[in-house]
Amino acid sequence: MLPAEVRSIIEEMRAERIRGASWLARRGAEAYILLSELLEGEELESALREMKREIPAVNGTMASLYNLARFIPITGDPNVVRTKAEEFIRLGEEAKREIGNIGSELIDENEVVITHSFSSAVLEVFKAARRKGKHFRVILTESVPDYEGIALARELDSIGIPFEVITDAQLGLFAKKATLALVGADNVTRDGAVVNKSGTYLLALSCHDSGVPFYVAAESFKLHPSLSSGEVEIVERPYVRQGYRVRNFLFDVTPWRYIRGIITEFGILVPPKEI
Template sequence: MLPLQVRKIIEEMREERIMGASYLAKRGAEAYLELAGLLEGEELLSAMEELGKEIRAVNPTMASLYNLTEFIKSSPNREFVKSKALEFMKLSEEARREIGNIGSELIDDGDVIITHSFSSTVLEIFKVASRKGKRFRVILTESAPDYEGLTLAKELESIGIPFEIITDAQMGLFAKNATFALVGADNITRDGSVINKAGTYLLALACHDSGVPLYAAAESFKIHPKLNAAEVEIVERKFKRNHFLVRNYLFDITSWRYIRGIITEFGILVPPKEL
């Protein structure tokens, strides 16, 4: 049985609806830190096995949680566990900053960028571009039913980046007004598909039809080393509205053919030429 302090972090991760895969991976690393501060030896080794399963189960779609548990190998040595957790957090932060630098170079003065949902990496790109003095505008969706887009709107408002909010249903209408689309990713599969907030695929189709390039931004720890798109478990979270049951898959899948490139800390990955 995991200690109460660690279980509390896991429960908070399960309840989180807005912040996405990067944030949850960081919280997972914090759970390892907490565990290593409380246990050692065989108790720590046994608890780490349980913690790894709990973290992956928070959201099986997210590659970041899988890769976190692979990065921090089970060990009875609490100092080793702490160092690996801190290393993961440091590498994650460095990756986000580098993606901000690389991605910001795609933005030119006068650009209009359409995005969907909330992504800390996309936000970092916007922040860096703004600090570089680039003038651009963002079209963002509400991102129902959890309305992550409104969280992004608050962030953009706080740093003075102009934006307009649209309903998800209007992505097809507004995509043609954009210079390019930029979204985050919760999982990049071995076959190059981007798994992100449901609606991303529809945005990709609208952009493709209008000749608007779409980029995804994601740290390399969101690349799943084993699974192709068809093998990924897509989490569904049904809810009721006016006593009617509403189907609600949290993510959808966008294949390489609709993606101009994936911005990582190592550069921009591009699809194979045959696609």
């Protein structure tokens, strides 16, 4: 049985609505670090076996949680667990910085970038482009029903990047006004599809129709080693508005043929052959 302190982190991860797969993976790694401080020997091994089930179950759609659970070995040595969890966090932060550097090169002067939902990797690209002195603006959706786009708007406002917020229903209209599309990912399947916030597929279709290049920013731990696009578990969260049940699938699947490239810390991968 997991210690109450670790269980509390897992429940916090389950309750999170705004921050995505990168944040959840880091928080999961922090749960492993805490576990290493509380248990050792056979008790630790037993808890790690439970964690291997519990961490991916927080959100079965997110490859980052699946890969985190694979990254931590089953061992009774708390030092090994702590070292591996800290390595996972370090590699994740390094990956995000490198994605920022690589992705920012796609943003030309006076670019108009359209995005959907909140992605820490996409935000890192924007920050890197800003540091390089590039002038661009962002079109972002409010991203209902959890309004992740508003959280991104606050971030952009704080660093002085001009933006405008649109309703999700206007994705097709405003895609025509953009010169580049950039979104994050919760999962990149082995056949090159991208799983992300619902509405991403619609944005990709709109960009395809308007000739706007569509890129995805994702750390390599979001690449799933075995899952294909047809096997993805799409989570639906209960949602009621004015007394009526509203269907609320959190993610959709964008086929590889609509994706120009996936920006990782290893470079820009062309799906599906380079995944």
